[in-house]
Amino acid sequence: MVEGQSRSAWKAVLGVCVGLLGGPAAAQVPELEGRWSPPLSWPLSAQHIHLLPDGKVMFFEDFAGGGQAPYVWEPATDTFAALPLPPFNVFGAGHSYLSDGRLLLTGGHSEPRVGEARAAIFNPYTGVWEPAPDMNDKRRYPTNTTLPDGDVLVLSGETVGSGVTNALPQRWVDGTQSWRDLSTAGRKLPHSPRMFLAPNGKLFFAGAWRSNLWLDPEGTGTWFGSTRSLHGGRAYGGAVYLDGKVLLVGGGDPPTNTVELIDLNQPSPTWTSQSPMRVARRHHNTTLLPDGTVLVTGGTQSGGFDDRGGAVFHAEIWDPETNTWHSLASGSVYRGYHSTALLLPDGRVLSAGGNGESSAEIFEPPYLFKGPRPAVQEAPDELLPGTVFPVSTPDGSQIKKVTLLALGSSTHAFDQNQRLLTLPYSVTDDGLRVSAPESNVLAPPGPYLLFLVNEAGVPSVAKKVQVGKVPSRFASVIAFSDVWKYDDGNVDRGTSWLASDYDDSAWKSGPGQFGHGDGDEATVLNATTPTQPTVYFRKKITLDKPVLAARLEALFDDGVQVWINGVPVYSKNVGNGLDFGKYASGSTSNEYRRESLSLDSAPFVVGENLVTALVKQVGPRSDDLSFALALQVQFENFQEEHQRAIAFGDRWEYDDSGVDPGPSWMAPAFDSASWKVGVGQFGHGDGDEVTVLASPRPARPSTYFRKKIHLSGPVTSASLELLFEDGVAVFVNGTQVFARNVGRLAHSKYATGSLENARETVELVLQPNPFVKGENTVAVVVKQVGATSPDLSFDLALDVGVQVPAP
Template identity: 90%
Template sequence: MVRRQSRVAWRAVWGVCVGLLGGPAAAQLPEVEGRWSPPLSWPLSAQHVHLLPDGQVMFFGDLAGSGQAPYVWDPSADTFTALPLPPFNVFGAGHSYLPDGRLLLTGGHAEPRVGENRAVLFNPSTGSWEPAPEMNDKRRYPTNTTLPNGDVLVLSGETVGSGGTNALPQRWVNDTQSWWNLSTAERKLPHSPRMFLAPNGKLFFAGAWRSNLWLDPEGTGTWFGATRSLFGGRAYGGAVYLDGKVLLVGGGDPPTDTVELIDLNQPSPTWTSQSPLSVARRHHNTTLLPDGSVLVTGGTRAGGFDDRQGAVLHAELWNPETHTWHSLASGSVYRGYHSTAVLLPDGRVLSAGGSESSAELFEPPYLFQGPRPTLQEAPDQLLPGTAFPVRTPEAAQIKKVTLLALGSSTHAFDQNQRFLTLPHSVTGDGLLVSAPESNVVAPPGPYLLFLVNEAGVPSVAKRVQIGKVASRFSSVIAFSDVWKYDDGNVDRGTAWLASDYDDSAWKSGPGQFGYGDGDEATVLTASTPTQPTVYFRKKITLDKPVLAARLEALFDDGLQVWVNGVPVYSKNVGHGLDFGKYASGSTSNEYRRESLSLNDVPLNVPFVVGENIVTALVKQVGPRSADLSFALGLQVQFENFQEEHQRAISFGESWEYDDSGLDPGPSWMAPTFDSASWKVGVGQFGYGDGDEATVLASTRPARPSTYFRKKIHLSGPVTSASLELLFEDGVAVFVNGTQVFTRNVGRMAHTKYATGSLENARETVELVLEPNPFVQGENTLAVVVKQVGATSPDLSFDLALDVGVQVRAP
């Protein structure tokens, strides 16, 4: 069904007197305060709103799936298209975009205060609902957070009745379209927790509680402590992510006007107070704009749940450069509980929902600051870590290039929006722009690309797709992995560091380990007085050489780590392996991330292909220390090789040779053999045929054996090799003293002749490299050519060698 509604044309100058405490007394010029449209009649209250990749808007209300169809609104044509009913009531679902542009909806509304355990995918290209496997339990008001590889982590959600919360996080594994439980990360969280993927790859829980947390989503999941916000709790407050920073705006009961900012790019981030709003708010929407400013719309300044008597109608704008707020024009409809707002590709903001079946469009002041820049052309897909061209005739006037994830708003929170500033430079026909450096910065999926000029005016956005690029680092140990541990308060000396140490009597469990904080997956023994040292061991198998490594550690109070017996990290452990000594300093669940050098002295980390042992000890700061923590993550960058085919030896090259007829001894083929007295010549070698480049001595009787040696340098490990030989009558070839080929050679004795006759034979053979006789660097090839008998009239020899060498891929 298609429903079309006409709109009244906008007036050239339109304003509303608001007379609202904390708001402007009267509407002013739109270039100062922006401009609201009159209320637009909509088919239902848009309590969930999603900007689709094609620029249209999908929305639904509290009866979605219960006889009330969701709709798609086309902003350009101002038309509504009814969608098929979803398979269940998706009101109250969490939602976020997958890499392919489909929308994942998790949970919903089964009945009042009862969530749904189902999930569903909305496909914008077909307008259809696609099935997804059920979740582990019911969820109503969960939060979806997209991860760097395109998976989605789902947290919280009401199950049944007041206080019934789904505490078990689940990871939507996008490659297999299945769920993975984070079984070591169970934790009750508020409805719609404010979660953000941070620059360190962890998830940051910013509220609505005052206490913040980190969540490592790898393995079976690990929570650990972060900081505390400055305000005591921000229920139904705003939270947005821009360039690695999180801004919290208002919220609470009674609502607050306070605002605070945290920079997650810092190693130990803390909140800083910002200029306050003009009026306290809750149930408002906080929307990121193309220039990096933050728009706040709607909400109530009154206490209690959703008091429309305290309606706040004027908008406010936060300036990211001055960190100050500016009051804007007022709308005419109260947008409180279950109101929504999303940025449109043309820079306007759609405000809808609450208890009203209407919407309003807000034009921010930047749309009245002069002509827009023109984004003529840009790639459809952007790959992290690359640069891409953008065609624009106003290149010299562009101040910012920005990227915003598509909005997906409900419950005073947009779980999908994300703002990034992209570095750029001016070129001959436009701009050269740097894509986000990794998928940690920009998870794969659909985004809006904007150009913003020096006047702050944005272009109309181009929809682009951030592609998925495999991380250079692979996780080989996650915080939640199982370790062997010894908390028995016994001095183990140094033997426990060895790979072959017998730890069969040690306990085992998943991280994190500790006691006293309430976030432990494995609770350790707390002795009195506190034991100074606890030991940990873990074996890992690596199937490739390691190029680089990163260590992440969570600990309290001191930590030292070894890899294969070599110390690689130490903090607050002044006395090393001295069991009885306490830590030299105190930490509180400190999180540290270090890059390990594999080449520099003294830190020469001896990772090996095969089994490796990682060992750690954790020290308490003193005999009355009340808590202990340990978890460790290890990511490695494997050497990425490709096979490069090289001709290591060609026919006609120079060889050392011995045609004296004397026995050179048993070690003539060894790399260390002294061949300084041998002659030197070029192939082909021989006599009797007239085609020789180097004529060898001809003896009567014919000597049984003639010897050749040649050294070559190989730039990497050899993965394949083939020989091409010219010889008569018998031949044996050695590489670094190992025989790799023989023909018509019975016994290797100097005086023995060939066992058969071949006349100028040419033979090509693939060598079997098990074991592999070649080494990276210098190699010695040694060849003995045998005559068939004492009366043999001629001899021939030349050799070519082709190898496949493992070289590091660019």
């Protein structure tokens, strides 16, 4: 880098307060409204902006025709350093971080409304631009999305004129530094499509169109339908990802103040309306904050493309816990089209750019005025998904939340890299034990900011951490886009087609997805009148080692049944599937299902395996059909190790005070330091207790127990053995896994029935799985049946199957 100039003096505050919307520089009450700095003079308009791994900020604008090269700003010293010119004009590029912290830029500006086919990598550690192979065609305003293995998918981008976009998705394969085409996933998308890696490993297209889509990036790619947002198109609206949910904010023309949320953790997610913003906005920036709230800055409330007359100066903040918006202080400069915003490691937000605006402002959110910050004294430099790591802090008992945020990389009202994850944790003597994200699907590899947030909502200064890459335990053996043999000839094939030696040489073949009537098919099937009830599919795969577990994903419309080596493994909306003439028993619309397969019948073999499927339509007038299937297997590189995690007679913390401990007593972070400690069995009134509990009159309704256990790997099975009377509820990491004779959990409620020293063994259903690798909290409430109950008993044993590497 060439060391550049220090910024010039701050501009004078512009004007006086003219109300909520117009107020350049209104009077500010920081603890309620936050605080804006005066405008800062910058060397150019920050129309693309990136938080680098070292905490500095890189920014650039259109430098065609001899304009200025990118700059780096150092927040600590408020100085600038000029960067070398990139190999082409990267204005209008897509951008996201690679797993090693380098920034991949795709496309850019060749001439007005004409994209650029080149790509480049900026190395923040050396300040050097590194070459990358060209893409298939030009792209201007594409979107980059980092994938779980560190690859990057680039979509859309204008090619040679308004409305002419690059329809071919391409995958940057980081291991080979090359591009791979998703040749079966061509689709025209808007500029800067709002794409997010979802918890199911697919990419979710959230806008700016109203219709949403899923993209499976495996193989040669497959699109399939999703839901529709509640509002119309949201051009230049905000979209952010937090804990598996996507929030859409404003946008459109005329602009809207509507807000909606979709939870991608759900099997069939749909949008739900949220409280609206105080004012409609377009061209605003939407920024995730360390405490899990969402900040909106800038934009215009007027119709048309970029009307300064409708400038919105005040910021707003959304609290997901209360679904409420609060108006904050007003900045001084109109930040509309080509403006950007970025979260800094100290919790402030940088707001910059806009057409012709070479300035920036710093916003300090209200949380920075609510008391001292918690401190991160020490934390690992690298986090591996699925592990537990220590954080040294003197403020452990005061921590309310631990969050992980990917570094921001923002342009055109969308941050293509930022995502927020809330991490489970427990308090230790010297700080916290924090659970890293479960997998790279939740946290793709790359640089992140780790924040601690205290009870007052004040965040620490972030610790920069690197999320490492952990290979998935599951290997893909069939992708949605793979080639199958199929028979859509409307002929009954009986049962012989299920056999491995069946002659399917006359069958057709093609890639998934298959179907007709929806427009998203890679292979269009025969559409008969009346509609044929059944279409057949066959595919052979070779496995070189035994299979421990499997996951199947099916996309279908309307019914489907799947066999592996002749063993039925999945069926939906199909009665007697082999009855060719029977239609589906229910109707779906491109339904997507993901299932873990039961392997009790051991359908897989080492060597060649046959996967067969049939798809049924719902009736003779059905106008569409869909089918695609993906299969992932876990080979026996891992084995299940059975462990007795808790034994009868073990030590527990307990509270028999009769005082309500509050609603979070079962949570891992609950402070139980004042509780008593004893060993099982616990109770009173029977004479067989090791730890005798208090026995007041009237009998207390609830007695509480907590225990920390450490598990060496992911839990694949679990069973409880319980001794109790009269009612009991068991929680693992705050999730209830079993209850008997417990109606309401309220502290003052007695058990709903009476049991005398009952013993019960229960196999736990681990969907979702409440256990994590590392530290786990088991919490139990035991309830007596009434005020005159004379006795109480409790003890517990827990057996788990833990997945460990095979020797």
